[in-house]
Amino acid sequence: MNDLQTAIQTLIALALQEDLGAAGDVTSAASLPADKIITGRVIAKEAGVLAGLNAFEQVYRQLDPAVHFRAHIQNGDPVQVGALVCEVTGAGHSVLSGERVALNFLQHLSGIASLTAKFVAAVKGTQAIILDTRKTTPGWRLLEKYAVRMGGGHNHRMGLYDMVLIKDNHIDAAGGITNAVNLMRAHDAAKTLPVEVEVRTLDELCEALTLGVQRILLDNMTLAQMRQAVTITAGHVPLEASGNMSLERVAAVAATGVNYISVGALTHSAPALDLSMKLSR
Numbered sequence: 001m002n003d004l005q006t007a008i009q010t011l012i013a014l015a016l017q018e019d020l021g022a023a024g025d026v027t028s029a030a031s032l033p034a035d036k037i038i039t040g041r042v043i044a045k046e047a048g049v050l051a052g053l054n055a056f057e058q059v060y061r062q063l064d065p066a067v068h069f070r071a072h073i074q075n076g077d078p079v080q081v082g083a084l085v086c087e088v089t090g091a092g093h094s095v096l097s098g099e100r101v102a103l104n105f106l107q108h109l110s111g112i113a114s115l116t117a118k119f120v121a122a123v124k125g126t127q128a129i130i131l132d133t134r135k136t137t138p139g140w141r142l143l144e145k146y147a148v149r150m151g152g153g154h155n156h157r158m159g160l161y162d163m164v165l166i167k168d169n170h171i172d173a174a175g176g177i178t179n180a181v182n183l184m185r186a187h188d189a190a191k192t193l194p195v196e197v198e199v200r201t202l203d204e205l206c207e208a209l210t211l212g213v214q215r216i217l218l219d220n221m222t223l224a225q226m227r228q229a230v231t232i233t234a235g236h237v238p239l240e241a242s243g244n245m246s247l248e249r250v251a252a253v254a255a256t257g258v259n260y261i262s263v264g265a266l267t268h269s270a271p272a273l274d275l276s277m278k279l280s281r
Helices: 003-020 026-031 053-063 092-122 141-150 168-174 177-185 202-208 223-233 247-255
Strands: 037-044 068-071 084-091 129-131 164-166 195-199 215-219 239-242 260-262 275-280
Touching: 003 053, 003 092, 003 141, 026 092, 037 092, 053 068, 053 084, 053 092, 084 092, 092 129, 092 141, 092 247, 092 275, 164 177, 168 177, 168 195, 177 195, 177 202, 195 202, 202 215, 202 223, 215 223, 223 239, 223 247, 247 260
Parallel strands: 129 260, 164 195, 195 215, 215 239, 239 260
Antiparallel strands: 037 084, 037 275, 068 084
């Protein structure tokens, strides 16, 4: 089992316990005969990109393995208004008991994929790659970064353990960029990891270019500064633009020639995709 599937199973177990509690779904148990079979059909109420069907299915696997799941659209595919996304058939109380939890996962992850797809479309025709950040919901990081991939984006580092990113606070604490990089290179755990350094000015960029790092992050620079940074760097080190990235601005940022654009909003501000379940008997 991979890490993503483990995370999905763990979160779903917590979500079901949170929703069902000790008594279970009292409303469905009281209003439906135990042998009543129904089908729940998930319909898209707005256009977007789908992500999270694996989580949706897993809700019912944990709740009632006898419920049959069928997908009509695949993860990463575009979905149009009115489209039939998937359906579940089984005991009525099971279908209804899992409805909200399953939709919560599917709507949230599809919302991230949909917003990511808009950013990716906005920079089409440039070399810029859209990246996510660590601004994720605690416990949801693997799922949310998976949703970014479904939307056509790429993942930045997964956590603090798989890449060195020397940011402004590290630089200030260490007494400068060069000191911060040298301290990092003397640390055993960091020696084999790729290194990125954040710079706030063009002078800091020039200093970082002498240090042999793998990527430089341009923090909250103006478009003019980014264009100058691209010229100064001359392709020797990949550049990542970060800070205040919106759909309205991202195309202009990409046009400066930067290699990467990191967008915290992909995971911390994506609205849920509007999906609903309709029942048929």
